[in-house]
Amino acid sequence: MKYQVITIHRDFAAYGRTIARALSEALGLPWYDRDFVKKTALESGFESEMIREEGENLSHRSKWVDSIMSTVHSGYNSSHDDIFRAQSKVILELSAKPCIIVGRCSNYVLKMAEVPTFDIYLYASRENRRQRASELLPDEDKSMDPLAGKKLDPVKDAVELDKYIARRDDLRRTYYKKYTGSEIDSASNYNICLDVGTLGVDRCVQILLEILK
Numbered sequence: 001m002k003y004q005v006i007t008i009h010r011d012f013a014a015y016g017r018t019i020a021r022a023l024s025e026a027l028g029l030p031w032y033d034r035d036f037v038k039k040t041a042l043e044s045g046f047e048s049e050m051i052r053e054e055g056e057n058l059s060h061r062s063k064w065v066d067s068i069m070s071t072v073h074s075g076y077n078s079s080h081d082d083i084f085r086a087q088s089k090v091i092l093e094l095s096a097k098p099c100i101i102v103g104r105c106s107n108y109v110l111k112m113a114e115v116p117t118f119d120i121y122l123y124a125s126r127e128n129r130r131q132r133a134s135e136l137l138p139d140e141d142k143s144m145d146p147l148a149g150k151k152l153d154p155v156k157d158a159v160e161l162d163k164y165i166a167r168r169d170d171l172r173r174t175y176y177k178k179y180t181g182s183e184i185d186s187a188s189n190y191n192i193c194l195d196v197g198t199l200g201v202d203r204c205v206q207i208l209l210e211i212l213k
Contacts, residue, residue: 003117024100
Protein backbone atom coordinates (compact mmCIF):
# COMPACT_ATOMS: atom_id res chain seq x y z
CA MET A 1 0.00 0.00 0.00
CA LYS A 2 1.14 3.55 -0.61
CA TYR A 3 -0.40 4.59 2.70
CA GLN A 4 1.73 4.22 5.82
CA VAL A 5 -1.26 4.26 8.18
CA ILE A 6 -4.99 3.60 7.94
CA THR A 7 -7.10 5.70 10.32
CA ILE A 8 -10.70 4.97 11.25
CA HIS A 9 -13.03 7.52 12.81
CA ARG A 10 -16.67 6.72 13.45
CA ASP A 11 -20.03 7.43 14.98
CA PHE A 12 -20.48 5.71 18.32
CA ALA A 13 -21.62 2.09 17.80
CA ALA A 14 -20.90 2.18 14.04
CA TYR A 15 -18.71 -0.95 14.24
CA GLY A 16 -15.38 0.86 14.12
CA ARG A 17 -13.45 -1.74 16.12
CA THR A 18 -15.12 -4.61 14.27
CA ILE A 19 -14.06 -3.27 10.89
CA ALA A 20 -10.59 -2.34 12.15
CA ARG A 21 -10.10 -5.89 13.39
CA ALA A 22 -11.28 -7.37 10.06
CA LEU A 23 -8.92 -5.12 8.07
CA SER A 24 -6.09 -5.99 10.42
CA GLU A 25 -6.58 -9.72 9.85
CA ALA A 26 -6.93 -9.35 6.07
CA LEU A 27 -3.97 -7.01 5.61
CA GLY A 28 -1.68 -8.44 8.28
CA LEU A 29 -1.37 -5.09 10.03
CA PRO A 30 -1.56 -4.36 13.77
CA TRP A 31 -4.49 -2.21 14.86
CA TYR A 32 -4.67 0.08 17.85
CA ASP A 33 -7.66 1.33 19.79
CA ARG A 34 -7.86 0.57 23.50
CA ASP A 35 -4.12 -0.13 23.41
CA PHE A 36 -3.80 3.66 23.61
CA VAL A 37 -4.79 3.59 27.24
CA LYS A 38 -1.71 1.70 28.42
CA LYS A 39 0.67 3.41 26.02
CA THR A 40 -0.64 6.89 26.85
CA ALA A 41 -0.54 6.15 30.58
CA LEU A 42 3.15 5.34 30.30
CA GLU A 43 3.77 8.46 28.22
CA SER A 44 1.75 10.92 30.30
CA GLY A 45 1.81 9.60 33.84
CA PHE A 46 -1.99 9.82 34.08
CA GLU A 47 -4.01 6.95 35.46
CA SER A 48 -5.51 4.56 32.89
CA GLU A 49 -8.99 5.33 34.26
CA MET A 50 -8.61 9.04 33.45
CA ILE A 51 -7.31 8.31 29.94
CA ARG A 52 -10.27 6.03 29.26
CA GLU A 53 -12.62 8.86 30.28
CA GLU A 54 -10.83 11.77 28.60
CA GLY A 55 -8.80 10.19 25.79
CA GLU A 56 -11.46 10.80 23.15
CA ASN A 57 -14.30 12.46 25.02
CA LEU A 58 -14.87 16.08 25.97
CA SER A 59 -18.08 17.56 27.34
CA HIS A 60 -19.15 21.12 26.58
CA ARG A 61 -18.87 21.92 30.30
CA SER A 62 -15.28 20.66 30.49
CA LYS A 63 -14.41 22.61 27.37
CA TRP A 64 -15.89 25.76 28.94
CA VAL A 65 -14.02 25.23 32.22
CA ASP A 66 -10.74 24.68 30.37
CA SER A 67 -11.32 27.88 28.40
CA ILE A 68 -12.01 29.92 31.55
CA MET A 69 -9.02 28.49 33.39
CA SER A 70 -6.62 29.12 30.50
CA THR A 71 -7.84 32.73 30.35
CA VAL A 72 -7.34 33.28 34.08
CA HIS A 73 -4.05 31.37 34.33
CA SER A 74 -1.68 31.76 31.38
CA GLY A 75 0.25 28.62 32.27
CA TYR A 76 -2.81 26.44 32.77
CA ASN A 77 -2.77 22.99 31.14
CA SER A 78 -5.91 20.89 31.30
CA SER A 79 -5.74 17.12 31.69
CA HIS A 80 -7.44 16.88 28.30
CA ASP A 81 -4.61 18.87 26.69
CA ASP A 82 -1.92 16.82 28.38
CA ILE A 83 -3.56 13.55 27.39
CA PHE A 84 -4.01 14.76 23.81
CA ARG A 85 -0.32 15.62 23.57
CA ALA A 86 0.64 12.23 25.02
CA GLN A 87 -1.70 10.40 22.63
CA SER A 88 -0.34 12.37 19.69
CA LYS A 89 3.18 11.29 20.58
CA VAL A 90 2.04 7.66 20.79
CA ILE A 91 0.29 7.98 17.39
CA LEU A 92 3.48 9.31 15.80
CA GLU A 93 5.53 6.50 17.33
CA LEU A 94 3.08 3.86 16.05
CA SER A 95 3.10 5.38 12.57
CA ALA A 96 6.76 4.45 12.15
CA LYS A 97 5.43 1.10 10.90
CA PRO A 98 2.30 0.38 8.82
CA CYS A 99 -0.73 -0.01 11.08
CA ILE A 100 -4.40 0.81 11.65
CA ILE A 101 -5.33 3.44 14.24
CA VAL A 102 -8.87 3.99 15.52
CA GLY A 103 -9.92 7.51 16.51
CA ARG A 104 -7.96 9.91 18.73
CA CYS A 105 -7.81 12.56 15.98
CA SER A 106 -5.17 10.34 14.38
CA ASN A 107 -5.95 11.53 10.85
CA TYR A 108 -5.28 15.13 11.90
CA VAL A 109 -2.17 14.34 13.96
CA LEU A 110 -0.61 12.37 11.11
CA LYS A 111 -1.60 14.92 8.47
CA MET A 112 0.24 17.60 10.47
CA ALA A 113 3.27 15.30 10.57
CA GLU A 114 2.96 14.66 6.80
CA VAL A 115 2.55 10.92 7.28
CA PRO A 116 0.64 9.34 4.34
CA THR A 117 -2.70 8.04 5.58
CA PHE A 118 -5.86 6.49 4.22
CA ASP A 119 -8.65 7.97 6.31
CA ILE A 120 -12.00 6.25 6.81
CA TYR A 121 -15.21 7.50 8.42
CA LEU A 122 -17.94 5.04 9.43
CA TYR A 123 -21.49 6.11 10.20
CA ALA A 124 -24.98 4.68 10.52
CA SER A 125 -28.48 5.75 11.46
CA ARG A 126 -29.48 5.86 15.11
CA GLU A 127 -31.80 2.93 14.52
CA ASN A 128 -28.98 0.84 13.05
CA ARG A 129 -26.75 1.60 16.02
CA ARG A 130 -29.13 0.71 18.84
CA GLN A 131 -28.37 -3.01 18.85
CA ARG A 132 -24.62 -2.44 18.80
CA ALA A 133 -24.90 0.20 21.52
CA SER A 134 -26.76 -2.22 23.78
CA GLU A 135 -23.95 -4.74 23.24
CA LEU A 136 -21.26 -2.18 24.06
CA LEU A 137 -22.84 -0.83 27.24
CA PRO A 138 -21.53 -3.50 29.65
CA ASP A 139 -17.96 -2.86 28.44
CA GLU A 140 -18.08 0.91 28.83
CA ASP A 141 -16.51 2.71 31.75
CA LYS A 142 -19.35 2.88 34.30
CA SER A 143 -18.37 6.38 35.39
CA MET A 144 -19.08 7.67 31.87
CA ASP A 145 -22.84 7.40 31.96
CA PRO A 146 -25.57 6.21 34.35
CA LEU A 147 -26.77 3.84 31.62
CA ALA A 148 -23.39 2.09 31.43
CA GLY A 149 -23.40 -1.43 32.77
CA LYS A 150 -27.10 -1.96 32.12
CA LYS A 151 -28.19 -4.46 29.51
CA LEU A 152 -30.82 -2.49 27.66
CA ASP A 153 -33.22 -3.97 25.16
CA PRO A 154 -32.79 -2.14 21.80
CA VAL A 155 -36.57 -2.23 21.23
CA LYS A 156 -38.04 -1.60 24.70
CA ASP A 157 -35.38 0.93 25.69
CA ALA A 158 -34.96 2.64 22.32
CA VAL A 159 -35.41 6.14 23.77
CA GLU A 160 -32.80 5.61 26.49
CA LEU A 161 -30.38 4.04 24.02
CA ASP A 162 -30.87 6.98 21.64
CA LYS A 163 -30.02 9.39 24.47
CA TYR A 164 -26.90 7.41 25.31
CA ILE A 165 -25.76 7.24 21.68
CA ALA A 166 -26.37 10.98 21.23
CA ARG A 167 -24.34 11.76 24.34
CA ARG A 168 -21.41 9.60 23.26
CA ASP A 169 -21.47 11.14 19.78
CA ASP A 170 -21.48 14.62 21.31
CA LEU A 171 -18.51 13.89 23.61
CA ARG A 172 -16.49 12.53 20.69
CA ARG A 173 -17.41 15.36 18.33
CA THR A 174 -16.62 18.07 20.88
CA TYR A 175 -13.20 16.50 21.48
CA TYR A 176 -12.41 16.29 17.76
CA LYS A 177 -13.57 19.85 17.14
CA LYS A 178 -11.41 21.27 19.93
CA TYR A 179 -8.18 19.64 18.81
CA THR A 180 -8.58 19.75 15.03
CA GLY A 181 -10.80 22.79 14.46
CA SER A 182 -12.96 20.65 12.17
CA GLU A 183 -16.11 18.56 12.41
CA ILE A 184 -15.46 14.86 12.94
CA ASP A 185 -18.03 13.84 10.32
CA SER A 186 -16.90 16.28 7.62
CA ALA A 187 -16.36 14.23 4.45
CA SER A 188 -13.43 16.45 3.43
CA ASN A 189 -11.39 14.96 6.30
CA TYR A 190 -11.50 11.44 4.84
CA ASN A 191 -10.71 9.43 1.73
CA ILE A 192 -13.97 7.51 2.08
CA CYS A 193 -17.12 7.61 4.23
CA LEU A 194 -19.25 4.48 4.52
CA ASP A 195 -22.79 3.95 5.80
CA VAL A 196 -22.30 0.74 7.77
CA GLY A 197 -25.99 0.50 8.58
CA THR A 198 -26.98 0.36 4.92
CA LEU A 199 -24.00 -1.57 3.50
CA GLY A 200 -23.35 -3.93 6.39
CA VAL A 201 -20.02 -4.71 8.03
CA ASP A 202 -18.92 -7.40 5.56
CA ARG A 203 -19.57 -5.26 2.49
CA CYS A 204 -17.76 -2.29 4.04
CA VAL A 205 -14.73 -4.49 4.67
CA GLN A 206 -14.85 -5.77 1.07
CA ILE A 207 -15.02 -2.25 -0.34
CA LEU A 208 -12.09 -1.09 1.78
CA LEU A 209 -9.95 -4.09 0.89
CA GLU A 210 -10.62 -3.59 -2.81
CA ILE A 211 -9.39 0.00 -2.52
CA LEU A 212 -6.46 -0.64 -0.20
CA LYS A 213 -5.09 -3.65 -2.06
